[in-house]
Amino acid sequence: MNRIVKSVKGFGSGVKNNIPLKAVILLFLIAILWLGVYLTTYSEDVNKGLSENLIRLHVVANSDGDVDQALKRDVRDVIINYMQQQLKDSKDIENTKNVISRDMEKIEELAKEEIFRQGKAYEVKADMGIHPFPTKMYGDITLPAGNYQALRVVIGKGEGANWWCVLFPPLCFVDATHGTISDSVKADLKNILTAEEYDIVTSADSEDDIPIKVRFKIVEFFQDSRIKISNLLGRIF
Structure with a gap:
């Protein structure tokens, strides 16, 4: 045991004598930088894959007032009911985008009609x-932060909380309130994602799969940080 301890001490002394402290620090910083670049690249790749294969709906209220928030939910319901009919046969993301682009004016018109019906005169921009x-969690499916x-x-004014x-x-057209997403929707996800x-x-929330949770947190952290920095720069400039 003493011989081993002496050998370890001798190796440590050799490292101290042969490798300058600045070189050790430089190697450490390079390793940290490489790890940061790798994790950022991984996060960007995952977010890019999700963004290219998913289309989300984002409804922004005029304000956080109770009336405006209730109005936002009613406008949301009108849009979802309409889009559900228009997209019922769409199994392809490009076709879905074409339908949305085709119906953009109709979506604005339906939203304005609901707003006018409730005695408001807000403009709508889609x-x-x-x-x-x-x-954001949808039942047992969780999408990490990102673009x-x-x-x-x-x-x-679009100054209220979002939906x-x-x-x-x-996923807009299924009931996720009970904590699960139907197998058919999951099958669609499995077909379009890696x-x-x-x-x-x-x-992401499975305690039994720690590596998956770690990967999810990596994407969530880097993409959420990127969004916060972008928002901060937007307010400054």
Whole structure:
């Protein structure tokens, strides 16, 4: 045992004598930088895959007032009821995007009609683009924070709390209140996502799969940080 201890001490002394402290620190910093680049790249790749294969719905209220929030939910219901009929036969993301683009004016018109019916005169702006989203759970499916393709409907000033769902695959049209998503919707997800992406969104809260949870948290952390920095820069400039 003493011989081993002496050998370890001798090796430590050799490292101290042969490798300058600055070199050790430099190697450590390079390793940290490489790890940061790797994790960021991994996060971006996962978010890119999810964004390219999902279309989300984003409804933004005029304000956080109770009346405006209730109005947002009613507008949401009108849009979902309409889109459910228009997208019932759509099994392809490109076709779904074409339907949304085709019906953009109709979506605005329906939203305005509901707003007018409730005695308000808010303007409505709908567009299809890439928008930031926080981490969101839909039953037992969880999407990490990131930038996603989305139909965004802004009511009035658009200064109120948001509401989100997924138009493709059609998570908007299923009941996720009981904590589960139907097997048919999961099958659609499995067909359009990579195996790893599917594991991440369906196993993020599984205590039995720690590696999946770690990967989910990596994507969530880097994408959420990116969104917060973008929002901060937007307010400054």
